[in-house]
Amino acid sequence: MTPKELVLALFSAAFIEHDPDAARQLVTADYIQHDPQVPTGAEGLMGLIPLVQQSGMTATTHRVITEGDMVVLHNTYDNADAFGAPSLAAFDIFRVEDGKIAEHWDNLQPIPETTASGRGMTDGPTEITDLDKTQANKALVLGFVRDVLGGAAPENVTNYMDPEVYMQHNPSIEDGLSGLMVAIESFAAQGMVITKFEPQFAVAEGNFVFVATDAIMGGEPWAFFDLWRVEDGKIVEHWDVVSPIPAEMAHDNGKF
Template sequence: MTPKELVLQAVSALFIDFDPEAAKKLLAPDYIQHNPAVPTGAAAIIGFIPALQESGVTATIHRVIAEGDLVVLHTTYDNAQAFGAETLVAFDIFRVEDGKVVEHWDNLQPAVPASETANGNSMTDGATEVTDLDKTTENKALVEGFVRDVLNGAASERITDYVSTETYTQHNPLVGNGLDGLAAALAAMAEAGQVMAYTNTPIVVAEGNFVFIASEGVLGETPTAFFDLFRIENGKIVEHWDTLSEIPSEMAHENGKF
């Protein structure tokens, strides 16, 4: 199986079929967990399967990208009170090794209906098809440059080197479409004392026209995890999805958020 196939089977066993035996075959016993609320090890998540089934949680996968041993899923969880809200949008990252899923990171955020967002888009709609596989390397380099210059502030004036000035579709519920929408949102956050700063981006996964990053930083004074997905077209970022969540000081394991 490819890493994608393995991860999709594991997610199906956990959240669709609710099949502990299938999950046990797909997860390494020493599965490393980074979700702050879930203990590490395969036994913990497998033991939670009956409660998940009882809760009625459902998972809808919108996007799947993979690079090497890492697979990223963009997912909506409904009936997700067990995770903290009725409906949650999530990015899940899985690492595969020797035919098993061995590590997991995620970031979940309560969903906002498209009718209530600043851009009229939902947090998950938009393009889904992976294309331009021959441009994976250059698209990854583009986003890494955007992280360095814009998100980390090395040369924020270079934003138009990275983001299209013609089409920039935004799925963050608080940010309008286009560069003007982004600038207005950042100004409003700064005025409210909620300055957003990215300090480290330990995970980057690229496949064709999609590049995903997982970063840590701060929102105001709150330690925050930022998970972002970008779509690139003709050498510019043209679409963006994200989730963000506070990084708690106490977790159910010692693995950290990242």
């Protein structure tokens, strides 16, 4: 199976069919887990599966982004009260090694009833296009993250995006560059200043680029998992899932 097929098979076995035996065949015995609440190793994942089934939680995958041995799923979890909220937006990232899934990262965020832009956290385009532009689009997005979000050269923002064309799915931010700037100023006024924004890995396929970032905001550690869509050499759309990184985890692997 391809990395994408492996990951979708595991996701189906674990979260739809609730079949630990099928799931176990797809992962390495020393499966590395970065979800703060789930123990590492294959058995940590197997222990999660009956809890998912008992809770009645359902999962929907909206986008699948694959590059090399990395696969990103953009998901919604419903009936997820047992895991923190009625509905959760999530990114699940898997690394494949020698025909099995060897590592998993994720980030989850409650989905609010209303958003600043009127868009949901997971709706919008899903079609992957421009495969020949994958690396150029990846470089564009990483430049935007470095210069604009990381603060290295924010004056270069128009190199990466049209200020008027930036469709926003973050529930707290309105469309356009103006919406992003207003949000940053609002967060700063609340003491939520970003003092560290360091990408840990990126996964790109065609017009979609995903970046996982280790951040310090308001003096506390946060994880930013962002997905951007690129069109004609400019960033035009953004989804994210943002969550604090807990001090204690069920393993020693860290969030990243």
